[in-house]
Amino acid sequence: MTNGETLTADSRARLAAAFHTRVRASYGCTECGFLTFSCAHGWYHVTSDWAVVEPVDVDYRPVPPGRQSHTVLISNLANRIQPILRYDLGDSVLLRPDPCPCPCGSPLPALQVQGRAADVLTFPTERGEHADISPMLFGTLLDRVAGIEQFQVVQTAPSTLRVRLQPENNADPDRVWQAVRGEIAHLLTEHKIDHVALERAKEPPQQSPGGKFRRVIPLAQP
Numbered sequence: 001m002t003n004g005e006t007l008t009a010d011s012r013a014r015l016a017a018a019f020h021t022r023v024r025a026s027y028g029c030t031e032c033g034f035l036t037f038s039c040a041h042g043w044y045h046v047t048s049d050w051a052v053v054e055p056v057d058v059d060y061r062p063v064p065p066g067r068q069s070h071t072v073l074i075s076n077l078a079n080r081i082q083p084i085l086r087y088d089l090g091d092s093v094l095l096r097p098d099p100c101p102c103p104c105g106s107p108l109p110a111l112q113v114q115g116r117a118a119d120v121l122t123f124p125t126e127r128g129e130h131a132d133i134s135p136m137l138f139g140t141l142l143d144r145v146a147g148i149e150q151f152q153v154v155q156t157a158p159s160t161l162r163v164r165l166q167p168e169n170n171a172d173p174d175r176v177w178q179a180v181r182g183e184i185a186h187l188l189t190e191h192k193i194d195h196v197a198l199e200r201a202k203e204p205p206q207q208s209p210g211g212k213f214r215r216v217i218p219l220a221q222p
């Protein structure tokens, strides 16, 4: 399970060589962990008896098979405790266009995924290039800082990160901020991104309009 990142052909080959086995990935999300499984022909097959996958364009109109979607709506039909219906996942996908079954033999609908690109932070570098940081890295880093109830990192300008913190009740907010600032600065330096301004937000972490809490919010695309 690649958990929000794309399994590249290179990574797949390295894993297969290291563990002397065949490697398959599943593409899913918190809202529907069993959404798909991959086959030997490079497609993710949708478990369509349990989940509905609808690739749509920027205006939420259906996108036909064979064309890259803007985003994808998913419905989890198996979860009756917390129904998730037509949830906007934010991923660009492409449905397999052939009407006949996949060469692997599966009759289930199949798709390819560009990856959870929505939450990746992109920074301009001093050499005029771009450097990406996966949102997962912030979680890995800040989950080990003591005294944080919740955090949210918001990219408010190409080279500015605004950090919203909800410290635990008995924690000293200033000490938590110092630790968080140090960890993020270290992460940026490791990625050779060293001109990013870190702002301490006065407001606490916020929910998005859809009700989802996002820990990392990249700069909105124009």
Ligand SMILES: [Zn+2]
Pocket: 039, 040, 041, 042, 043, 045, 102, 103, 104, 105, 106, 110
């Ligand atoms: Zn297949």
